[in-house]
Amino acid sequence: xxxAIRHKLTPLxxxxxxxxxxxxxxxxxxxxxxxxxxxxxxxxNSFHFNHLAQPWMGTPFVGFENYVKALGDDRFHEAVWxxxxxxxxxxxxxxxxxxxxxxxxxxxxxxxxxxxxxxLLPWALPLVFAGLIFRWFFEYxxxxxxxxxxxxxxxxxxxxxxxxxAFFAICLAIIWxxxxxxxxxxxxxLQTIPKSFYEAAEVDGATxxxxxxxxxxxMLRPAIFVALIFRTxxxxxxxxxxxxxxxxxxxxxxxxxxxxxxxxxxxxxxxxYGSALAVLMFIVSAxxxxxxxxxxxxxxxxx
Amino acid sequence: xxxxxxxxxxxxxxxxAGLALAGTALAQAQTTLRIFTGGQQRPDVMRQIVDGYMQxxxxxKVEVEVGGATSEQQQQYLNTVLASKDxxxxxxxxxVIRPAQWAAAQWAEPLDAYLGAERDAVMARYLPAYRAANIxxxxxxxxxxxxxxxxxxYRKDLLxxxxxxxxxxxxxxxxxxxxxxxxxxxxxxxxxETAGAPIEGTVCTYLVPMWGAGEDLTKDGKLNLSGDAAxxxxxxxxDLKEAKVTPPNLAEIPTDRIRQNLQAGNLxxxxxWGYVWNRAQNDADSTVKDKIxxxxxxxxxxxxxxxxxxxxxxxxxxxxxxxxxxxxxxxYLSSPEVSKQQAVLASHLPVxxxxxxxxxxxxxxxxFAQALPVVQAARSRPVTPRYTEVSEIMRTNMNAxxxxxxxxxxxxxxxxxxxxxxxx
Numbered sequence: 001x002x003x004a005i006r007h008k009l010t011p012l013x014x015x016x017x018x019x020x021x022x023x024x025x026x027x028x029x030x031x032x033x034x035x036x037x038x039x040x041x042x043x044x045n046s047f048h049f050n051h052l053a054q055p056w057m058g059t060p061f062v063g064f065e066n067y068v069k070a071l072g073d074d075r076f077h078e079a080v081w082x083x084x085x086x087x088x089x090x091x092x093x094x095x096x097x098x099x100x101x102x103x104x105x106x107x108x109x110x111x112x113x114x115x116x117x118x119x120l121l122p123w124a125l126p127l128v129f130a131g132l133i134f135r136w137f138f139e140y141x142x143x144x145x146x147x148x149x150x151x152x153x154x155x156x157x158x159x160x161x162x163x164x165x166a167f168f169a170i171c172l173a174i175i176w177x178x179x180x181x182x183x184x185x186x187x188x189x190l191q192t193i194p195k196s197f198y199e200a201a202e203v204d205g206a207t208x209x210x211x212x213x214x215x216x217x218x219m220l221r222p223a224i225f226v227a228l229i230f231r232t233x234x235x236x237x238x239x240x241x242x243x244x245x246x247x248x249x250x251x252x253x254x255x256x257x258x259x260x261x262x263x264x265x266x267x268x269x270x271x272x273y274g275s276a277l278a279v280l281m282f283i284v285s286a287x288x289x290x291x292x293x294x295x296x297x298x299x300x301x302x303x
Numbered sequence: 304x305x306x307x308x309x310x311x312x313x314x315x316x317x318x319x320a321g322l323a324l325a326g327t328a329l330a331q332a333q334t335t336l337r338i339f340t341g342g343q344q345r346p347d348v349m350r351q352i353v354d355g356y357m358q359x360x361x362x363x364k365v366e367v368e369v370g371g372a373t374s375e376q377q378q379q380y381l382n383t384v385l386a387s388k389d390x391x392x393x394x395x396x397x398x399v400i401r402p403a404q405w406a407a408a409q410w411a412e413p414l415d416a417y418l419g420a421e422r423d424a425v426m427a428r429y430l431p432a433y434r435a436a437n438i439x440x441x442x443x444x445x446x447x448x449x450x451x452x453x454x455x456x457y458r459k460d461l462l463x464x465x466x467x468x469x470x471x472x473x474x475x476x477x478x479x480x481x482x483x484x485x486x487x488x489x490x491x492x493x494x495x496e497t498a499g500a501p502i503e504g505t506v507c508t509y510l511v512p513m514w515g516a517g518e519d520l521t522k523d524g525k526l527n528l529s530g531d532a533a534x535x536x537x538x539x540x541x542d543l544k545e546a547k548v549t550p551p552n553l554a555e556i557p558t559d560r561i562r563q564n565l566q567a568g569n570l571x572x573x574x575x576w577g578y579v580w581n582r583a584q585n586d587a588d589s590t591v592k593d594k595i596x597x598x599x600x601x602x603x604x605x606x607x608x609x610x611x612x613x614x615x616x617x618x619x620x621x622x623x624x625x626x627x628x629x630x631x632x633x634x635y636l637s638s639p640e641v642s643k644q645q646a647v648l649a650s651h652l653p654v655x656x657x658x659x660x661x662x663x664x665x666x667x668x669x670x671f672a673q674a675l676p677v678v679q680a681a682r683s684r685p686v687t688p689r690y691t692e693v694s695e696i697m698r699t700n701m702n703a704x705x706x707x708x709x710x711x712x713x714x715x716x717x718x719x720x721x722x723x724x725x726x727x
Contacts, residue, residue, distance in 0.1 A: 052386055052408055053688050140552035141491075161554035161706040249501045250554050251703025266382050267375070268692045269408070 039282070045275035052269035059272070066276035075252060076277065079260040086171065086256060087235040093175040094231050095224065098182025103216075105183065106190045119187075123180040131244025134173035135160065138245070145169075160246050163253035170242050170254060177241065178234065182227045189223025190216070229292045236285045257281050334628045335364045338394040339381070342372045343559060344615055345578065345649040349396075352641055356632060363628060373557060374398045374503040378691065385410045385622070393623040394633055397445060398503070399436050399614045400684050400694070406439035407688030411618040413442040417630035425634070429654050430678065432612055436686075444618060446637035449577075449651035451613030452681040453507060454674070456565060456573040456583075459596040461487070469598045470572075471605035473512075473539055480548040480571050494548035496561045497574035499705040504558040505698040506684055507611035508705075511574075512536040514609035515602045520685050520697075526726040528719050535603070537704055537711035544705075554706035566591060574600060576613055580668060581650035597670040599677045612681035614654070646671070652678055689725050696721045 009017070046066055050059045070076050105115045122130070137144045138159035146156035159165045193215065201211050239258040242248065248255035248263075255263075261281065265274030338353070340346050346369045353365040371377045378401070384392060385408070397405060405411040418425050426434050426443065433447040455476075457469055465483045470476035480494030498504030510520065518532035527533070543549045550556075562579045564570040568590040573579070583595050602608040617633040619626055635641065639658055645651035646664040652674060653659055659675045668674075685693055700718045703709040709717070 052382075053404055053691070055408060140550075140555060156551075158552055158554070158706070161552060163706075163708055247501055249699070249702050250706030250708045251501075251699050253703070253708055263695070266379055267695065268689075269382060269386065 042275050042278055042282075045271055046279045048272050050270075050272040050275075052271060062272070066273045067280070069273060070276055070280060075255075075260060076257075078252060079255050079257045082167075082253075082255060083236065083238060083257045085167065086174065086238045087232060089171045090174040090178065090238075091228065091231050091235050093171065094178040094182050095227060097175055097179035098227065099186055099220075099224075101179060101183035102186035102190055105187050119180050119183055121180070122177050123184065125177070127177065127240035128244045130173055130177045131241040134169065134176075134241070135245045138169045161250045163250060166246050166250070166254050170245055173241050173245065174235075174238065178231060182231060185227040185230070186220060186223050189220045193219045225292065225295070229289065232288060232292070233285060236281065236288065333362055333364050334625050335366065336393045336625060336629055336632055337366045337368055337391060338396070338617075338632070339368045339370055339377075339392050340396040341374070341377045341615075342369050343578070344396055345645075345651070348645060348649045348651075351648065352636065352644060353632075356635055363632070365632065368392065372559060374400075375691070375694065385620070388622045390620070390622045390624050392620050393625055393629040394636075395618050395620055396448060396615045397618050399433070399451075399612060399616060400503075400686075400690055402437055402439050402444040402616065402618075403686045404688050404690050405618060406442065406444045410621050411444045412621045412623065412626050412630070413444065414446065414619065414630055414633065415443050417619075417627065418443065418634075428639075429637075430656060432679070432681065432683070433614065433616075433654050436612075436614075436683065437616055445616035446633050447654040448615045448617050448636055449642065449645050450654045450678050451576050451578075451615070451652055452674075452678045453511065453574055453576060453600055453610045453613070454597045454670075454677065455600050456575060456579060457596050457598070458565075458568075458571050458591065458594055460594040461571055462596070469596060470601050471608070473543075473601050473603060476572060476601050477543060477546050477548050481546060483571055484547070491567075491569045493550045493564065493570050494546075495543060495572040495574070496549065496553065496556055496564060496570055498556060498558050498561070499553035499702060500555055500557040501695075501698045501702040502557045503694055503698065505701050506694050508540070508574075509536045509697050509701045510682075510684060511600060511609055511611055512539045512603075514682050515607060517607070519682070520722075521726055524726065526719070526722050528715060528722070533715060534711060536701075537714065539603075540705060541711070554702050565595070577650055577652045577674070579650075580670070581648070584650075597674075599673070608680075610677060610681045612678070612683050614652070687725070692725060693722060696725075 047061060047063060048059045049057060049062050049065075051057060101119060105119055109115060136142065138146075140146060140156060140158060140160075143159070145159055149156050157165055159169050197215050197219075198211055201215060206214065237258050238256045239262065242254050242256055243259055243262075246254045248259050257277070258281070261274055261277045264270050264277060268274075338349070340349050346367055350367050353367060357363060357365055370380050378398075381392075381395060381397075397411075402411070415422055422443065425446075426438065429437075429447050430450060433450060437443060437445050437447060455469070461467075461483050462469065462479065465479075465486055467479035467482060468475075470479055476495060484492060484494050497508045499508060512535050513520065513532055516532035516535040518527060518530060521527055540549065540553075544551075544553070558575065561570065561573045561575045562582055565573050565575075565579065566583050566586060566589045580595065580597060583589050583591055584593070599608050600610045617636045619629045619633055623629050637654065639653075639655045642651075642653040642655055642658050643661055643664055646653050646658060646661075647667045650668050652671070653664070656675060658664060659671050665671055684690075687693060696718055700709065700714040704711060704714040
């Protein structure tokens with residue numbers, strides 16, 4: 001088959017093709033160096049014992065031992081469960097809030113900069129800063145949250161040392177931080193919807209709510225999917241905000257999978273086990289992305 | 304006119320180029336050493352000390368790099384630097400709990416060869432605990448920079464006002480704090496604080512009462528958590544919490560927050576380290592200057608007081624490109640001269656017994672007169688190459704208990720399971 005194709009190529013086409021490969025090569029090599037090689041190394045490590053605090057043990061091949069250990073590790077199960085909860089709450093949360101922000105920013109305001117700044121600022125802020133800011137909001141003594149509670153005559157709450165409240169506080173911080181990115185994606189989508197659709201609907205006597213449901217939402221579906229994919233992938237990797245706000249505490253009750261991997265590799269220097277955990281996270285991440293991708297391909301809204 | 308200007312400019316360029324060349328030549332003759340220290344180990348004082356060293360050693364330039372505020376945050380960063388064999392750091396200030404781990408990971412250059420014939424004489428001068436902590440399997444892994452232990456800080460003025468004597472037992476502390484809290488009735492005033500956040504210091508929050516009950520985490524290399532002594536720390540902190548002596552948010556208190564609360568005048572008793580004295584006396588925002596007293600930590604009985612040993616050591620990185628010069632600086636940083644300088648400037652406890660009696664040191668820190676026996680009797684956290692894991696297990700379980708998310712039995716059972724896998 002390939003021989004047949006090659007036969008049909010003229011010398012000019014052949015040299016064009018060679019040039020094409022040559023021009024792709026640098027990008028491919030770079031990608032191989034920074035993505036493929038580390039992933040290969042990660043998978044290799046995950047089948048070995050490799051604990052930098054115990055260099056005298058060497059790095060023997062241990063087969064699936066690290067994976068078996070992960071399956072029986074309660075802390076791994078808890079970390080996965082916490083991560084799933086963060087995804088379930090913060091992904092829809094960010095999309096709903098982000099949609100509201102996008103609709104607001106799409107309004108023909110006379111002065112546009114306050115809305116745009118409000119949209120861009122949380123996005124431009126480093127994650128760990130957002131985490132530190134929210135940590136002070138929810139701090140027991142000096143925090144804004146407890147100041148409000150005291151002002152209203154309630155007892156102050158231990159926001160960051162009660163598991164359910166800490167989870168709530170972290171979700172709030174993540175939604176605040178990530179909804180502006182979602183809003184930017186959706187705003188781009190909103191601006192592709194022709195004005196004439198709304199004018200026609202107006203003429204037919206559709207209410208604002210009907211216009212939103214019948215025109216805005218369906219037309220926005222591809223953009224919402226893009227936002228969902230990006231947001232879900234980053235939610236699987238949730239690390240910075242809980243790290244800065246609670247460092248996984250109280251106990252391990254707000255620890256995510258990425259935090260547990262970080263702790264295992266960077267703190268405990270257990271590269272073998274940490275790599276196995278990272279491979280498992282990679283598989284989960286790839287699976288969820290492929291489900292999304294399949295869905296978007298079937299999505300009639302694309303056409 | 305233009306020609307003259309150009310000429311002048313040319314000669315200026317020439318001069319500048321010449322200076323630049325001379326500058327590079329000088330820089331090449333100079334050794335640059337980079338030392339890593341933590342934000343809480345008074346990097347400002349470290350800078351003063353190395354400035355003095357640079358004046359006397361014009362061929363050496365010392366840069367001070369400042370890292371995380373808590374011991375485990377610093378170690379996180381250092382783990383990535385050293386696991387990748389980075390040569391950027393020449394000297395590193397490490398916590399007293401680290402030498403065994405650093406020796407096992409081969410991150411510290413053994414200093415025996417650099418000390419040469421003087422090795423034994425040099426090491427003999429340090430307090431025995433620091434000599435022991437820094438020699439691992441017969442090799443000198445680091446040299447002590449300053450000593451430390453946990454003490455009980457108290458508000459002298461409040462205790463005197465309400466007729467409370469500095470407590471020698473936990474019961475006395477509880478009763479005294481309750482009396483003062485009730486009489487003062489100030490909304491921001493707290494009775495007692497120790498580290499409760501999931502940080503390194505919280506390991507001592509568990510171990511101090513356990514030692515006070517007469518046991519240690521390990522016995523003959525085996526985990527020793529089955530007896531009553533292992534439950535004592537949980538009982539003590541639960542008791543103080545119930546008595547409302549500790550604040551409801553103890554589980555989010557890291558080490559330096561105790562100092563901040565003390566300095567703001569919001570704390571009666573604090574279990575914390577030596578550095579706090581100098582800050583409380585000299586910081587511009589301190590409201591408690593001359594109102595602080597320091598005594599040994601209480602015990603369950605007055606005759607059995609215990610405390611955690613701390614302190615920081617200078618290690619030479621195994622990946623440094625200037626090991627000989629770095630070792631020289633390490634020796635200087637662990638000299639009696641620097642020990643005294645730190646004691647005066649930062650209330651860092653000396654690593655030499657004789658410095659405690661120095662007149663200047665005592666003038667800056669009157670309580671150092673009683674501090675030497677405390678440091679000498681202070682105990683060590685478990686010594687193991689896998690200390691980061693041991694520490695994490697203890698501090699997260701203690702933290703979960705203090706937050707009320709685990710009962711004492713759950714926390715103890717989890718500690719048993721996970722520590723049991725390490726101390727096999």
